Amino acid sequence: DVVKYLMKQGQMVRVNDVLDSDTAELIIEDFGHIAKRVSESDVEEGFIDDDDAEGSKKPRAPVVTVMGHVDHGKTSLLDALRATDVAAGEAGGITQHIGAYQVKLKSGDKITFLDTPGHAAFSSMRSRGAQATDIVILVVAADDGVMPQTIEAIKHAQAAQAPIIVAINKMDREGANPQKVLTDLLQHEVVVESMGGEVQAIEVSALKKTGLAELTDAITLQAELLELKANPDRPADGVVVESQVEQGRGSVATVLVKRGTLKRGDIVVAGAQWGRVRALIDERNQQLKAIGPSQPAEILGLDGAPEPGELFAVVDNEARARELVDYRQRQKKQTSAAAGGGASLEQMLARLKQSDTKEMPLVVKADVQGSAEAIAQSLEKIGNEEVNARVIHGAAGGVNESDILLAKASGAPVFAFNVRANKQARELAEQEGVEIRYYSVIYDVIDDVKGTLEGMLAPEKRETFIGYAEVLEVFNISKVGKVAGCNVTEGVVKRGSGVRLLRDDTVIHEGKLKTLKRFKDEVPEVRSGMECGMAFENYEDIQKGDLIECFEVEEIERKL
Numbered sequence: 001d002v003v004k005y006l007m008k009q010g011q012m013v014r015v016n017d018v019l020d021s022d023t024a025e026l027i028i029e030d031f032g033h034i035a036k037r038v039s040e041s042d043v044e045e046g047f048i049d050d051d052d053a054e055g056s057k058k059p060r061a062p063v064v065t066v067m068g069h070v071d072h073g074k075t076s077l078l079d080a081l082r083a084t085d086v087a088a089g090e091a092g093g094i095t096q097h098i099g100a101y102q103v104k105l106k107s108g109d110k111i112t113f114l115d116t117p118g119h120a121a122f123s124s125m126r127s128r129g130a131q132a133t134d135i136v137i138l139v140v141a142a143d144d145g146v147m148p149q150t151i152e153a154i155k156h157a158q159a160a161q162a163p164i165i166v167a168i169n170k171m172d173r174e175g176a177n178p179q180k181v182l183t184d185l186l187q188h189e190v191v192v193e194s195m196g197g198e199v200q201a202i203e204v205s206a207l208k209k210t211g212l213a214e215l216t217d218a219i220t221l222q223a224e225l226l227e228l229k230a231n232p233d234r235p236a237d238g239v240v241v242e243s244q245v246e247q248g249r250g251s252v253a254t255v256l257v258k259r260g261t262l263k264r265g266d267i268v269v270a271g272a273q274w275g276r277v278r279a280l281i282d283e284r285n286q287q288l289k290a291i292g293p294s295q296p297a298e299i300l301g302l303d304g305a306p307e308p309g310e311l312f313a314v315v316d317n318e319a320r321a322r323e324l325v326d327y328r329q330r331q332k333k334q335t336s337a338a339a340g341g342g343a344s345l346e347q348m349l350a351r352l353k354q355s356d357t358k359e360m361p362l363v364v365k366a367d368v369q370g371s372a373e374a375i376a377q378s379l380e381k382i383g384n385e386e387v388n389a390r391v392i393h394g395a396a397g398g399v400n401e402s403d404i405l406l407a408k409a410s411g412a413p414v415f416a417f418n419v420r421a422n423k424q425a426r427e428l429a430e431q432e433g434v435e436i437r438y439y440s441v442i443y444d445v446i447d448d449v450k451g452t453l454e455g456m457l458a459p460e461k462r463e464t465f466i467g468y469a470e471v472l473e474v475f476n477i478s479k480v481g482k483v484a485g486c487n488v489t490e491g492v493v494k495r496g497s498g499v500r501l502l503r504d505d506t507v508i509h510e511g512k513l514k515t516l517k518r519f520k521d522e523v524p525e526v527r528s529g530m531e532c533g534m535a536f537e538n539y540e541d542i543q544k545g546d547l548i549e550c551f552e553v554e555e556i557e558r559k560l
């Protein structure tokens with residue numbers, strides 16, 4: 001009938017042809033039906049239901065993440081806290097590392113700890129939209145004080161708006177100086193109670209197991225202030241903490257229920273995976289029938305390993321699960337093909353325009369702490385009362401994965417000043433669509449941010465990276481000077497392009513090439529995998545092991 005109808009309208013279609021939605025709507029109405037427009041993404045609707053009615057909610061245990069500088073005692077503290085559990089007798093001790101565990105305190109209160117220390121885990125969860133953590137324990141060694149990763153942890157917690165409790169660890173050590181820790185923290189807007197602020201600070205020793213009761217008291221107090229509640233009487237949803245495929249067990253995912261009750265036999269969708277829950281196993285290696293809010297457990301039965309941080313929810317039936325998973329897998333393919341949707345300056349500009357966001361978040365990495373601070377200060381001065389830039393993290397050192405995750409989670413680009421991203425960070429940035437901008441002049445940084453804030457990016461000079469070469473040997477040749485014997489490791493190097501000399505991911509010289517030789521001949525370019533000789537104009541300090549970065553500068557028209 002439809003083919004006939006269309007033929008009358010002068011349109012020749014076959015039974016397998018696809019009609020555009022306008023025509024489809026017309027036909028449906030002409031045939032006497034009511035059309036309702038849907039889009040493909042509508043299948044996502046109702047996956048995570050709206051918030052429950054206040055009355056249905058019951059108190060739930062707080063979910064706590066431990067963060068801090070390496071070697072300050074995160075793992076030791078998590079181990080010590082595991083031993084504060086009084087449920088060992090009734091339910092067996094905590095024997096399994098499943099990425100999360102729950103302890104029962106003497107008071108009867110429960111606390112869930114995410115057992116995956118590391119800022120990367122925390123932020124990768126957040127970047128997928130899952131705020132699993134209610135409270136962050138910031139571990140600082142009393143004999144070492146506030147260190148770079150301590151600051152990083154503070155930024156992550158602040159960006160997530162999770163309250164911090166400071167655990168001053170290693171109080172048994174001789175050089176312990178808790179007062180210094182507290183004063184240092186002031187500089188990072190962590191103001192503890194003894195200094196007139198609201199952050200609780202507890203002195204502990206993970207080794208000697210002192211102060212642990214005070215610490216858990218502090219957690220319960222903080223949890224009471226947060227009034228954490230969830231409705232346990234509904235189908236479960238929550239977040240994936242860890243997952244892997246194990247031989248003999250299939251895919252095993254540790255999930256943390258945020259609300260509702262997850263039961264054996266439920267059909268679950270987690271990210272682009274689904275399955276019927278075959279078994280629920282907790283950190284005490286017990287098989288459970290069901291778990292409720294703030295409770296972690298391993299689930300068996302998914303058809304693959306979902307990414308940590310992915311949300312999961314129980315769905316009504318298999319058809320619904322398949323529909324969702326099919327759609328998500330298609331989406332995943334498309335987005336990885338388009339590799340975007342992340343945190344570039346342009347996208348941020350678009351967001352700033354359409355939303356109420358008035359702050360432009362930035363992650364700044366620089367060669368020395370001094371420049372990072374100088375940049376942060378200059379940037380924060382640019383704005384007016386309507387828009388301003390905010391450096392959510394500024395530190396010295398190369399761009400690492402943690403920076404990318406923090407940037408992604410906050411929708412911020414990364415500004416790298418005289419430093420480079422390591423390989424993992426570059427790959428992650430590409431995958432997550434986070435833009436890394438490289439600069440070597442402070443004014444360029446300021447100008448770019450200013451341009452963005454004003455919403456008018458002037459025609460800009462954009463650098464495109466074209467290749468890397470590694471210096472294998474340095475030769476001293478009379479009349480020419482120092483020539484680097486190199487191997488092109490990535491892309492291509494070209495005569496006439498800009499070059500930078502990198503040593504340990506830090507820029508030590510920027511300039512031009514004097515010569516580019518293959519054997520005895522000057523050549524216009526050398527491709528990856530080949531060896532060549534390179535010399536800089538007016539620069540001699542080249543060492544074996546240095547990296548030469550080639551780039552081209554192109555003018556890009558401003559887009560409106």
Ligand code: GDP
Nearest residue numbers: 069070071072073074075076169170205206207
């Ligand atoms: P992480 O890197 O933060 O997970 O730190 P670890 O938990 O691995 O601890 C690093 C080192 O510090 C280990 O050698 C621990 O034995 C030691 N350590 C941890 N807590 C304490 C403590 O309270 N007192 C002392 N003296 N040493 C500690």
